[in-house]
Amino acid sequence: MFDFSKELDLEAQRRRAAFYFLAPMIIALFCVAAWPLLRTIYFSFTDTSLTNLYGGEWIGFDNYLQRRELSSGRVIWRGTLVDPAWWNAVWNTVRFSVISVFFETVFGLGIALVLNAEFRGRGWVRAAILIPWAIPTIVSAKMWAWMLNDQFGIINDILVRIGILERGIAWTASIDTAMTAVLIVDIWKTTPFMALLCLAGLQMIPRDIYEAAKIDGVHPLKVFWKITLPLVRPALMVAVIFRMLDALRIFDLIYVLTPNSKATKTMSVISRENLIDFDKFAYGSAQSTLLFAIIAIFVSLYIWLGKVNLSGEGNQ
Amino acid sequence: MRLTPKQKHTLRVLLSWGAGIIMFFPIFWLVLTSFKTELQAISVPPLLFFEPTLENFALVQERSDYFSYAINSVITSFGATLLALLIAIPGAYAMAFWPSRFTKDILLWMLSTKMLPAVGVLMPIYLLVQKAGLLDTRTALVIIFAMINLPIVIWMLFSYFKEVPKEILESARMDGASTFDVITKLLLPLTKGGILSTALLSIVLCWNEAFWSINLTASDAGTLTALVASYSSPEGLFWAKLSAVSTLACAPIVVFGWFCQKQLVQGLTFGAVK
Numbered sequence: 001m002f003d004f005s006k007e008l009d010l011e012a013q014r015r016r017a018a019f020y021f022l023a024p025m026i027i028a029l030f031c032v033a034a035w036p037l038l039r040t041i042y043f044s045f046t047d048t049s050l051t052n053l054y055g056g057e058w059i060g061f062d063n064y065l066q067r068r069e070l071s072s073g074r075v076i077w078r079g080t081l082v083d084p085a086w087w088n089a090v091w092n093t094v095r096f097s098v099i100s101v102f103f104e105t106v107f108g109l110g111i112a113l114v115l116n117a118e119f120r121g122r123g124w125v126r127a128a129i130l131i132p133w134a135i136p137t138i139v140s141a142k143m144w145a146w147m148l149n150d151q152f153g154i155i156n157d158i159l160v161r162i163g164i165l166e167r168g169i170a171w172t173a174s175i176d177t178a179m180t181a182v183l184i185v186d187i188w189k190t191t192p193f194m195a196l197l198c199l200a201g202l203q204m205i206p207r208d209i210y211e212a213a214k215i216d217g218v219h220p221l222k223v224f225w226k227i228t229l230p231l232v233r234p235a236l237m238v239a240v241i242f243r244m245l246d247a248l249r250i251f252d253l254i255y256v257l258t259p260n261s262k263a264t265k266t267m268s269v270i271s272r273e274n275l276i277d278f279d280k281f282a283y284g285s286a287q288s289t290l291l292f293a294i295i296a297i298f299v300s301l302y303i304w305l306g307k308v309n310l311s312g313e314g315n316q
Numbered sequence: 317m318r319l320t321p322k323q324k325h326t327l328r329v330l331l332s333w334g335a336g337i338i339m340f341f342p343i344f345w346l347v348l349t350s351f352k353t354e355l356q357a358i359s360v361p362p363l364l365f366f367e368p369t370l371e372n373f374a375l376v377q378e379r380s381d382y383f384s385y386a387i388n389s390v391i392t393s394f395g396a397t398l399l400a401l402l403i404a405i406p407g408a409y410a411m412a413f414w415p416s417r418f419t420k421d422i423l424l425w426m427l428s429t430k431m432l433p434a435v436g437v438l439m440p441i442y443l444l445v446q447k448a449g450l451l452d453t454r455t456a457l458v459i460i461f462a463m464i465n466l467p468i469v470i471w472m473l474f475s476y477f478k479e480v481p482k483e484i485l486e487s488a489r490m491d492g493a494s495t496f497d498v499i500t501k502l503l504l505p506l507t508k509g510g511i512l513s514t515a516l517l518s519i520v521l522c523w524n525e526a527f528w529s530i531n532l533t534a535s536d537a538g539t540l541t542a543l544v545a546s547y548s549s550p551e552g553l554f555w556a557k558l559s560a561v562s563t564l565a566c567a568p569i570v571v572f573g574w575f576c577q578k579q580l581v582q583g584l585t586f587g588a589v590k
Contacts, residue, residue, distance in 0.1 A: 017495060018410045021409060021410035024407065025403055028462075029426060031463060032466065033428055036432070036440040037437070040440065119328060119329050121329075125335070125336040127574060128336040128339055129340075130573070131570060135343065135570070136566065142558060143343075143562065146558075147345060152362065152555075154362045157361050188342070246430070249434075251434065268435060275435055275439070281439070291433055295431040
């Protein structure tokens with residue numbers, strides 16, 4: 001006969017073990033994910049300043065939106081939500097994220113397709129392509145700032161020599177080119193990561209599908225659209241979301257490359273300015289909170305609309 | 317237009333070498349600049365051939381003890397990776413083999429660590445570290461690096477563990493093996509490749525972490541990225557020295573990564589994607 005009591009016993013035991021196994025992880029996650037977030041949200045509803053971190057008083061939504069009626073009867077709105085600098089930053093961030101992730105995905109997929117076949121020197125090429133990703137952002141940003149320098153930079157030198165430019169331009173200083181410069185560097189730095197993830201996805205596609213298509217004489221482009229792309233789609237969707245999360249929070253690259261350009265100020269950069277440089281700590285906290293909210297909404301939409309399966313269940 | 321297989325192959329090789337060279341050029345240029353004198357570095361047009369000098373490296377070592385920063389980087393990135401693995405292995409095991417209705421929520425919750433800008437949580441964490449008396453210590457960096465990388469480490473381990481058939485572990489349990497034995501003697505050896513590449517990824521990420529080491533350390537526990545940062549602001553125009561210090565900061569991790577790249581590629585093949 002089946003011994004139910006023993007079964008229940010085992011079940012209880014397992015549950016307790018699961019609890020002990022998960023506890024350190026949950027506690028750690030709470031420390032990194034939940035507590036600082038709650039604290040920042042709390043700060044955003046107070047008038048806390050850097051010099052008075054513990055003495056902030058609750059002021060409600062004033063950091064976000066505040067209505068003030070002057071004695072003359074005029075109404076003024078203040079707060080982040082009516083701050084043109086904030087909306088400029090939002091626009092920069094969105095522009096940067098969409099363009100950079102788009103190109104990184106296209107180039108990454110392209111490189112992965114090329115690298116997916118055996119040829120001589122593949123290991124070397126793969127390593128050379130991977131290295132930019134392994135270099136600290138602070139280093140690569142500095143290095144590119146140097147290469148893009150208007151007088152001494154190698155990029156201008158090359159472009160002038162091959163006749164694309166008449167004379168060197170100040171890539172990072174000029175308002176028209178600052179965003180392009182940031183995009184170039186970011187695409188250079190993160191395409192390897194995309195390529196790697198795409199390569200991983202490609203290598204899971206069974207070879208015989210391609211063999212069959214070849215025998216049937218299907219055009220290579222059609223093979224790409226009808227076979228390759230649908231099959232790497234799940235891998236691509238997860239890769240894109242991870243990239244998008246980083247792109248929306250972009251900070252260090254811009255901070256080093258074009259620190260004061262209005263054309264590249266993103267949400268992270270502007271909230272740092274307020275948090276640290278301008279001593280508007282609570283105001284900056286409000287901006288951080290808004291950034292979090294924007295990303296959270298975006299991720300939820302993406303997962304919902306794209307039907308991304310994060311835990312990988314049921315796609316095997 | 318249809319290409320013959322041979323043409324196709326040549327095209328592929330050309331394309332990939334082209335991409336490789338474009339990707340690698342900036343690094344080549346950085347290393348090249350580090351062997352120039354400051355004057356050669358700002359010569360117009362930029363020099364490709366010159367008499368190399370080691371004076372930048374000597375100067376960097378003289379002004380700031382490179383090796384103490386390097387040791388800090390090694391200790392913090394390996395220590396943090398080890399700590400993250402210790403926390404993540406049981407957690408990922410529980411999620412993979414005793415799934416509950418919370419499993420998915422936990423995975424999503426982990427994603428939320430990537431939704432807040434680092435600077436947004438700087439003050440709360442700074443205050444915590446300060447209260448614990450851990451400012452400018454390697455301990456603080458080890459803990460923080462481990463925490464930052466924990467989500468991705470758990471995520472990757474979870475996807476490796478899920479690949480292991482449950483039956484194997486069940487049958488070992490039937491034979492009377494304890495959970496501890498099942499993990500250490502069966503699961504870990506089975507997923508060794510995945511764990512190694514997770515560790516590698518985590519080491520690279522820790523090594524490159526700049527934000528927290530700049531903000532939480534000074535001279536005692538500073539890592540190489542903090543060293544690079546210290547050379548950049550006041551001496552922005554000394555490009556050769558900056559290149560030298562950057563080269564020194566990247567060299568260990570690039571060499572290390574080079575030896576392990578095959579492992580890394582294979583590892584990511586499973587982990588981050590599934």
